[in-house]
Amino acid sequence: MNIYVGNLAYGVTQDELREAFAAFGEVESANLITDKFSGDSKGFGFVEMPNNSEADAAIKALNEQQLKGRPLRVNQAKPRSDRGGGGRGSNSRNRF
Numbered sequence: 001m002n003i004y005v006g007n008l009a010y011g012v013t014q015d016e017l018r019e020a021f022a023a024f025g026e027v028e029s030a031n032l033i034t035d036k037f038s039g040d041s042k043g044f045g046f047v048e049m050p051n052n053s054e055a056d057a058a059i060k061a062l063n064e065q066q067l068k069g070r071p072l073r074v075n076q077a078k079p080r081s082d083r084g085g086g087g088r089g090s091n092s093r094n095r096f
Helices: 014-022 052-062
Strands: 002-006 029-034 041-048 073-076
Touching: 002 052, 014 029, 014 041, 014 052, 052 073
Parallel strands: none
Antiparallel strands: 002 041, 002 073, 029 041
16 A cells, blocks of 8 residues: 655655554555655655555554654545646646
8 A cells, every 4th residue: 555644754764654654563664755856855755555454454553643743644645636737737828
């Protein structure tokens, strides 16, 4: 199960994120989302746990728990919806 983890303190590392979830079972991966230009954390990440019952236990236990002074927002990640293309809209005409 893919798990969304939000409201992360900017100083949290991927290892710390992995360790928090490893207390509940096997962690396949832990990824912090970072700004592609600065490399700074965006304050959220994703954890992949292969066992759904362990993942559910981790979600229930860690949601609203403090990690480095901030209450975590933990829930099952939702699949990304189709974001469409371009920012000009579908009815825009070429100006030139």
